[in-house]
Amino acid sequence: MKIKNAKFITSSPNLKLCPDFNMPEFALLGRSNVGKSSFINTLVNQSKLAKTSNTPGKTRLINLFEIQTTTKPFILADLPGYGFAKVSKKEQEIWQKNLEEYLLKRESLICTIQFIDARHDIQKNDFQMQEWLKYNNISCFNILTKCDYISRNEISKKLTLIKKEFQNDAIPFSSKDKQYIDIVLKKISSLI
Ligand SMILES: Nc1nc2c(ncn2[C@@H]2O[C@H](COP(=O)(O)OP(=O)(O)O)[C@@H](O)[C@H]2O)c(=O)[nH]1
Ligand SMILES: [Mg+2]
Secondary structure, eight states: OOEEEEEEEEEESSGGGSOOOSSOEEEEEOBTTSSHHHHHHHHHTOTTSSOOOSSOOSOOOEEEEEEEESSOOEEEEEOOOBSOOOSOHHHHHHHHHHHHHHHHHOTTEEEEEEEEETTSOOOHHHHHHHHHHHHTTOOEEEEEEOGGGSOHHHHHHHHHHHHHHHOSOEEEOOTTOGGGHHHHHHHHHHHO
């Protein structure tokens, strides 16, 4: 499977305002700054499709992208990162509720993808998110991002650790290195 084209559809604050596409959807989860938006841009080979930044923004929106491929199309939902408290407690609670509703009730959602930063240990909120997904029977695989920062040996150790801790499949990625794209597309195509 290869990507033919990708386009941004819309940003929705909650499930009710997410359009129905009738296409399998993957939701991107992870701490702010982990590299979710860069992942989308690298995967689809468009440098500015998803907004990336060093300073995570305050907007709490579900950003939906339609991806056309040589086989089946799919949707990527870029979600605001967790672990970033620049917004008020009230706003955080509202977003938490919207996120949970989206993850629990989005009918087209077939799998979540949780991103882990290769430079750091798995963080407490990564574990918490994973526990919540497992408790609610939401399937997930992990992507170890920013693999350009660590050696091949460290990549393999970290992937083994994630697989063991989370009991999920885990694959490597770097937005600086196109060699990982095929691994991701193979994984996605096995699920759609
Ligand atoms: N070296 C390196 N930097 C990355 C990678 N992915 C993202 N970044 C950088 O990390 C920062 C946050 O990335 P972004 O995609 O906006 O993260 P998001 O908050 O999860 O969407 C940006 O400065 C990116 O350029 C990667 O694979 N390698
Ligand atoms: Mg982002």
